[in-house]
Amino acid sequence: MTLKLTNVTKKFGSFTAVDQLSIEIPEQQIFGFLGANGAGKTTTFRMILGLLDESSGDISWNNEPVDYSKSNYIGYLPEERGLYPKLKVSDQIVYLGRLRGMKKNDILQELKKWLERFKVEDYFDKKVEELSKGNQQKIQFISAVIHKPKLLILDEPFSGLDPVNVEMLKQAVVDLKNEGTSIVFSSHRMEHVEELCEHLCIMQRGKPVVHGALKEIKRSFGKKNLFIHADFDLNFLKDLPGVVGFKDFPEGCKLQIESEEKSQDILTAIQGKGFIRRFELEEPSLNDIFIEKAGESYEQ
Numbered sequence: 001m002t003l004k005l006t007n008v009t010k011k012f013g014s015f016t017a018v019d020q021l022s023i024e025i026p027e028q029q030i031f032g033f034l035g036a037n038g039a040g041k042t043t044t045f046r047m048i049l050g051l052l053d054e055s056s057g058d059i060s061w062n063n064e065p066v067d068y069s070k071s072n073y074i075g076y077l078p079e080e081r082g083l084y085p086k087l088k089v090s091d092q093i094v095y096l097g098r099l100r101g102m103k104k105n106d107i108l109q110e111l112k113k114w115l116e117r118f119k120v121e122d123y124f125d126k127k128v129e130e131l132s133k134g135n136q137q138k139i140q141f142i143s144a145v146i147h148k149p150k151l152l153i154l155d156e157p158f159s160g161l162d163p164v165n166v167e168m169l170k171q172a173v174v175d176l177k178n179e180g181t182s183i184v185f186s187s188h189r190m191e192h193v194e195e196l197c198e199h200l201c202i203m204q205r206g207k208p209v210v211h212g213a214l215k216e217i218k219r220s221f222g223k224k225n226l227f228i229h230a231d232f233d234l235n236f237l238k239d240l241p242g243v244v245g246f247k248d249f250p251e252g253c254k255l256q257i258e259s260e261e262k263s264q265d266i267l268t269a270i271q272g273k274g275f276i277r278r279f280e281l282e283e284p285s286l287n288d289i290f291i292e293k294a295g296e297s298y299e300q
């Protein structure tokens with residue numbers, strides 16, 4: 001069960017919001033779909049969901065055109081949260097579950113399971129407007145997964161949540177993946193993406209600028225991070241050849257170096273100058289890669 005986008009383009013008048021996008025969302029994985037503000041993520045999600053028509057290109061599910069009349073295999077958590085404030089949580093979820101073709105008893109059974117899991121059992125009979133923002137988000141998450149979709153699209157699922165609730169939702173996302181759901185997930189928080197996604201795509205100006213397996217993306221980026229903690233001034237390192245980035249910290253510095261071989265020159269340069277507590281070479285973070293490849297927004 002894979003979702004495949006082939007040369008998908010979306011134009012709004014003369015403006016191209018998504019430009020010849022070709023990606024494949026692997027089965028039963030969490031796929032990170034990233035990009036600066038305005039890069040075209042939500043527009044792509046809306047095309048996958050059939051809410052917007054693509055200007056050209058093709059979207060298929062399991063090698064067949066997506067059949068939106070039977071779209072109950074898709075779940076969607078939109079970036080703009082939208083529940084009916086005056087409805088009770090149970091009525092809200094029953095209503096949405098019925099739209100997905102579920103029986104009322106099955107909906108209630110699933111809902112109780114989720115409310116318990118998210119530690120909000122007491123909200124079953126509460127009106128949505130009585131809930132905090134974070135708890136409303138849990139309810140909206142439940143509404144996106146109540147029908148056990150095979151493909152789940154999550155637009156910024158953790159925004160506005162406290163760390164405890166982020167962990168709770170993250171674990172739910174991982175469990176859904178392990179139970180067989182393919183998940184497409186957008187976030188501006190790179191550490192969440194690093195933790196959850198094996199494959200990802202970074203969009204810039206409607207085009208994918210980085211695409212593939214996270215491990216391979218990091219390896220092929222070339223540049224590495226070098227962390228040095230020492231009891232002497234390390235500022236001189238920023239002028240050494242091969243050093244392309246420098247960040248000062250109270251306990252030392254983080255260098256971005258052109259390739260891992262350069263670390264040996266740096267080691268030679270600091271030896272004998274004083275006490276070195278840490279000298280550690282690391283793969284670039286996804287944040288480093290994102291900033292270099294997509295560090296600008298794209299608005300009309």
Ligand SMILES: Nc1ncnc2c1ncn2[C@@H]1O[C@H](COP(=O)(O)OP(=O)(O)OP(=O)(O)O)[C@@H](O)[C@H]1O
Pocket residue numbers: 012017035036037038039040041042043044079298299300
């Ligand atoms: N209905 C529309 N009409 C005209 N332009 C639009 C429309 N929807 C989106 N756009 C434009 O398309 C571009 C991509 O928008 P989109 O919402 O897909 O970005 P995004 O990557 O989801 O951004 P963000 O991270 O801020 O949510 C933006 O420049 C936006 O202004």
